[in-house]
Amino acid sequence: xxxTIDISPTHxxxxxxxxxxxSGPRWVLRDSWTExxxxxxxxxxxxxxxLFATIQPIMFVVLFVxxxxxxxxxxxxxxxxxxxxxxxxxxxxLFNSSFTAVGIADDLQKGFIDRLRSLPMYPAAVLIxxxxxxVLRNVITFVVxxxxxxxxxxxxxxTYAEAALATLLLFGFSYAFCWIQAWIGLSVKSVxxxxxxxxIWMFPLTFVSSAFVDPExxxxxxxxxAEANPFTIVTDATRALxxxxxxxxxxxxxxxxxxxxxxxxxxxxxxxxxxxxxx
Amino acid sequence: xxxxxxxxxxxxxxxxxxxxxxxxxHRLRRVVRLAQRPTTVADTDGEFPAAWRSVVLRMDxxxxxxxxxxxxxxxxxxxTTSVRGQGPHxxxxxxxxxxxxxxxxxxxxLRGVDFSIxxxxxxxxxxxxxxxxxxxxxILATLLTPDxxxxxxxxxxxxxxxxxxxxxxxxxxxxxxxxxxxxxxxNLEHVGRLFHLPVKxxxxxxxxxxxxFDLEDAADRVATGYSGGMRRRLDIAMSLIxxxxxxxxxxxxxxxxxxxxxxxxxxxxxxxxxxxxxxxxTQYLEEADRLADEIVxxxxxxxxxRGTSAELKRRIGxxxxxxxxxxxxxxxxxVEVLAPIACGDEIVDQSAASVVVPxxxxxxxxxxxxxxxxxxxxxxxxxxxxxxxxxxxxxxLTGRTAEDDDADQDRRDAA
Numbered sequence: 126x127x128x129t130i131d132i133s134p135t136h137x138x139x140x141x142x143x144x145x146x147x148s149g150p151r152w153v154l155r156d157s158w159t160e161x162x163x164x165x166x167x168x169x170x171x172x173x174x175x176l177f178a179t180i181q182p183i184m185f186v187v188l189f190v191x192x193x194x195x196x197x198x199x200x201x202x203x204x205x206x207x208x209x210x211x212x213x214x215x216x217x218x219l220f221n222s223s224f225t226a227v228g229i230a231d232d233l234q235k236g237f238i239d240r241l242r243s244l245p246m247y248p249a250a251v252l253i254x255x256x257x258x259x260v261l262r263n264v265i266t267f268v269v270x271x272x273x274x275x276x277x278x279x280x281x282x283x284t285y286a287e288a289a290l291a292t293l294l295l296f297g298f299s300y301a302f303c304w305i306q307a308w309i310g311l312s313v314k315s316v317x318x319x320x321x322x323x324x325i326w327m328f329p330l331t332f333v334s335s336a337f338v339d340p341e342x343x344x345x346x347x348x349x350x351a352e353a354n355p356f357t358i359v360t361d362a363t364r365a366l367x368x369x370x371x372x373x374x375x376x377x378x379x380x381x382x383x384x385x386x387x388x389x390x391x392x393x394x395x396x397x398x399x400x401x402x403x404x
Numbered sequence: 405x406x407x408x409x410x411x412x413x414x415x416x417x418x419x420x421x422x423x424x425x426x427x428x429x430h431r432l433r434r435v436v437r438l439a440q441r442p443t444t445v446a447d448t449d450g451e452f453p454a455a456w457r458s459v460v461l462r463m464d465x466x467x468x469x470x471x472x473x474x475x476x477x478x479x480x481x482x483x484t485t486s487v488r489g490q491g492p493h494x495x496x497x498x499x500x501x502x503x504x505x506x507x508x509x510x511x512x513x514l515r516g517v518d519f520s521i522x523x524x525x526x527x528x529x530x531x532x533x534x535x536x537x538x539x540x541x542x543i544l545a546t547l548l549t550p551d552x553x554x555x556x557x558x559x560x561x562x563x564x565x566x567x568x569x570x571x572x573x574x575x576x577x578x579x580x581x582x583x584x585x586x587x588x589x590x591n592l593e594h595v596g597r598l599f600h601l602p603v604k605x606x607x608x609x610x611x612x613x614x615x616x617f618d619l620e621d622a623a624d625r626v627a628t629g630y631s632g633g634m635r636r637r638l639d640i641a642m643s644l645i646x647x648x649x650x651x652x653x654x655x656x657x658x659x660x661x662x663x664x665x666x667x668x669x670x671x672x673x674x675x676x677x678x679x680x681x682x683x684x685x686t687q688y689l690e691e692a693d694r695l696a697d698e699i700v701x702x703x704x705x706x707x708x709x710r711g712t713s714a715e716l717k718r719r720i721g722x723x724x725x726x727x728x729x730x731x732x733x734x735x736x737x738x739v740e741v742l743a744p745i746a747c748g749d750e751i752v753d754q755s756a757a758s759v760v761v762p763x764x765x766x767x768x769x770x771x772x773x774x775x776x777x778x779x780x781x782x783x784x785x786x787x788x789x790x791x792x793x794x795x796x797x798x799x800x801l802t803g804r805t806a807e808d809d810d811a812d813q814d815r816r817d818a819a
Binding site: 145146147148152155156159160162163166167170171235236237239240241242243244245246 | 545546547568570571575577578579582583585595597626
C-alpha cells in the first residue's frame, strides 16, 4: 500500500488532502481495534449475553462433576474432575465462538456492514475486530469458569507455564473457530439461521471426543472419528498440560489445527465478506 | 424466519405504502384509464405508450447533449482525470455514472444508466420499487461492482479505486445503519474514527453534528430507544462525519411518519443549501419535486426521462385543463371536441364526471375550451387549468403508475 500524495487544487470548501486516507499495516490494526472497541463497549450493556455465556459452563461443570462424576471412569485419572474440566474449558470457549456468527449476521442484516464498507477503512478490519472482541469476551467467561472449577476441586497439577500454555492453546483454538463462525455468519441469510448454523454442529464435535469420556468406551465405528477429531487433540493437549503430563505430539498437532483453520477460514470469510455484503 | 432480510424489508415497505393515501389515488387513475381506453395502452412490463416513446427519446437526447460526459473532446469524466495525483476540477461533475449495467441472475437491474451531478446540486433518482435506484447508488457507493459501465465520484473511478472514493462519500442506505447497542455520540465517534480522525476531533465533530441534527438530548442514550426519525437523523449525521463531498441518500424518508418526513425534507434542503452534492433516490414523486434540482426518472433499469421538475412537467404536456361536467354521459364527446388542443392522453374520471386533457401552453386555453364546449352545446360545471404533478409525469412516461409496478414486484416475490 502506498500513500497517495494529492497535489490537486482545493475545491468548493473542502480540501482534497482532507479526503486522502492513510493506509498501511498500522491502519489495519487500528481499524481492527476501533471495531473491536465497538463490540466491547456494547458488552456491559447486554449482561444477559454474558450471563448466558457464563451460566452454561457453570451448569456443565456442576452437572458433569456431581451427576456423572461417580459413574464415569477414565483410565489414567483417579479423579474425574482432573480429566473432565479441561474438556469443559475447551467446549465452552468453542461454544462461545458462535456469538461471532450471530453478531456478524446481525450487523449484515441491519445494514451496518454496508455502512462500514462505504467507509475508507480496511474491510478486513471488520472481521478482525469482531473476532478479537469475541476472544476477549471469551477470556471473561474463562476466568469465571476457572474459578468455579477451582471451587469444585480442580487443581492445576502442572507448572504455571504449562497451565498458561494450555490456556493460550484454548484461546488460539477458539480464535480459529471464531473465523469459522465469521464465515458462517456471512453465509447465512438471517440472525436466526446464524444462531442454529453456528451452534448445532458443535454438539457432535465436542461430544464425539475425549472431552467427557475415554473414546475407548465408544462403539468401534465411532472410535476412529473421536480420535481424529481436532477437538479431541486440543482437549488431550490441554488436559495433559494442566495435569503436568507430557502432551507429546498432541500439542503441535493442536497448534497446527488452530493455525490452519484460522488461515483457511479467515481467507474464506474475507472473500465472502466482499461478496456477501454486496447482496 | 429464513427470509432474506431485503425481501422481508421490501414486503414490509409494500404493505406500508399500501396504507398511504396516494396508493388509492394511483389505483383509481389506473382503473379509470384502463376502463376508458383498454386498447391504446400497452400495459405490459417495460412498455409505455408508443405515442409517448418519441417524446421520451427526444427528451433523453436533449439531456444527453447537455450532459458533459457526452461532449466530445472535453470528456470531463474520462479516465484520465482519475489518475492518481490529479484531483477534481471545478467544472467536473461531482458524480458521474456512464452506461451502468448490472444483472442479478435473471433480473437486469440496470441496463445502461447514465447521469451526472454537478457540484453542489441535488439529483433525484426517481422510480418505483425495483426500478434499479438502489443498485445505482450501491455501485456509486462502492458496495457493488457494475457488470459494465463506469462510475466516478470526484473524478475517482469507484471500481478501480474504491478506498479513495470512500473517503469522499457519505452513504445513508435504506436501513438506518446505526449500531443499536451504542449511544448516538458513540455511533458518530466510531465512524469518525474509521475516517481516521483523531479521537478529539471525532468527538468534537460528533457533538457538532448531534447539535445540528437535534439529537443533543439523546446523545448519550443507547440508540435502541430512538424513534424512526431520530434513527434516520443519526444515520445521516454518521454519513456526514467524514465531510463527504458527495452524499448518497437512498430513500431517506421511506417508512417515516409524515411529521418525520417533513423534518427530514427540511434537513435535506439545509444540507443542499450548504453545498453538499447529493444523490437522492425516492419513490415519492412529491419528494423529488421538492428537493431535487434535477430529476432522473428510472424504470426497469433504464432512464426514461430527465430534467428539472419544471422541465419534466412542461415537456410532457405539463399543463392540463380539467373539465368538470354536469352529466357524465357527455364525457366521450368532450374528449372528441377537445382533441384538437390535446397534446397527450386524456384522463377520464367517470365517477367525478371530469376529463383532464394535457395541453401545450396554458395561454388562452380556458376561454378556448369554454368556446369549444359551447359550440358543441355541452354544459360544463367548471373549466380550470392545473399543473401536472410528478405523478402525472410518471404515468405519462411509463403508461403505468408506480402501483402497477409494485404489483409486478409482488408477483416476482411470490414466484
